[in-house]
Amino acid sequence: MSQEIIDTVAQYLTPSIPIKLISQGAEAVVFSTAVHPYCPMRETASGNEPTQYIIKYRSPKKYRHPIIDKQLTKHRTLSESRLLAKLFLIEHLNVPKLIATDVYNGYIWLEFLGEDLPNNCGYSNLKNFLWMYANDPYNEQVKNTLFEVGKQIGLLHWNDYCHGDLTTSNIVLAKDDNGIDWVPYLIDFGLGSQSNMVEDKGVDLYVLERAIISTHSSFSGKYNQWLIDGFSSIYKAQGKTGAKKLEEVLKRFADVRMRGRKRTMVG
Numbered sequence: 001m002s003q004e005i006i007d008t009v010a011q012y013l014t015p016s017i018p019i020k021l022i023s024q025g026a027e028a029v030v031f032s033t034a035v036h037p038y039c040p041m042r043e044t045a046s047g048n049e050p051t052q053y054i055i056k057y058r059s060p061k062k063y064r065h066p067i068i069d070k071q072l073t074k075h076r077t078l079s080e081s082r083l084l085a086k087l088f089l090i091e092h093l094n095v096p097k098l099i100a101t102d103v104y105n106g107y108i109w110l111e112f113l114g115e116d117l118p119n120n121c122g123y124s125n126l127k128n129f130l131w132m133y134a135n136d137p138y139n140e141q142v143k144n145t146l147f148e149v150g151k152q153i154g155l156l157h158w159n160d161y162c163h164g165d166l167t168t169s170n171i172v173l174a175k176d177d178n179g180i181d182w183v184p185y186l187i188d189f190g191l192g193s194q195s196n197m198v199e200d201k202g203v204d205l206y207v208l209e210r211a212i213i214s215t216h217s218s219f220s221g222k223y224n225q226w227l228i229d230g231f232s233s234i235y236k237a238q239g240k241t242g243a244k245k246l247e248e249v250l251k252r253f254a255d256v257r258m259r260g261r262k263r264t265m266v267g
């Protein structure tokens with residue numbers, strides 16, 4: 001973990017915005033903060049608890065030419081911000097709310113989603129959630145949650161957007177208003193795009209299927225079926241057109257899977 005990057009961000013944001021490191025990925029460093037970027041005294045309607053925010057920072061990459069690096073940072077920060085802003089307006093689709101963006105410096109501020117799971121099971125992404133239920137894998141809550149995750153992907157694809165990196169870590173679960181059911185949110189649209197190509201949609205579904213198989217192999221058959229059931233329900237609700245498009249996406253998904261298998265066999 002590069003202390004240099006953390007210091008750069010802390011200095012840029014000034015001590016009035018305390019930050020906590022959450023993750024350092026290949027693309028960005030992610031922090032949380034309780035301070036809103038332009039309304040520092042903002043409070044939630046339900047009490048005095050400050051809302052939490054995410055700050056996603058794309059640091060300069062030393063292996064790139066500085067001019068190209070600046071252009072890429074601007075392009076990627078802008079593209080992810082734009083996409084999130086558009087997706088947020090799609091009814092029933094759950095993505096983090098974009099709070100602010102600073103494209104030239106590579107910062108995106110988002111609403112913080114999720115929480116720590118009970119019994120030290122980690123942060124509430126789909127991966128940890130499924131681990132939490134490893135001793136009770138076919139629990140109704142698991143089934144319902146995976147069905148709802150499938151619906152979110154269905155909504156994304158039906159509206160002709162693709163995620164580009166649909167792993168179980170990029171699906172976050174937040175408790176609903178009654179504090180009982182989990183509501184899935186899709187995060188990390190750094191590789192996302194507007195696309196009506198069945199190939200892109202098939203690849204999204206395949207990437208998620210592989211993620212489930214690799215971490216939850218014993219239960220992956222049922223898990224993937226529940227995801228696809230939720231996904232299909234969104235398309236089927238659109239009548240004949242939906243059913244036809246669903247058939248095309250699922251056919252391409254099967255083709256992508258077949259290509260993946262051949263690649264694995266050939267090595």
Ligand SMILES: Nc1ncnc2c1ncn2[C@@H]1O[C@H](COP(=O)(O)OP(=O)(O)OP(=O)(O)O)[C@@H](O)[C@H]1O
Binds near residue numbers: 190
């Ligand atoms: N809105 C959010 N609410 C809560 N946590 C978040 C949010 N956005 C990101 N995170 C946390 O930060 C992590 C990294 O975020 P994100 O995937 O967007 O960055 P990234 O650099 O593209 O990551 P990677 O390279 O690992 O894919 C997430 O896995 C999640 O734990």
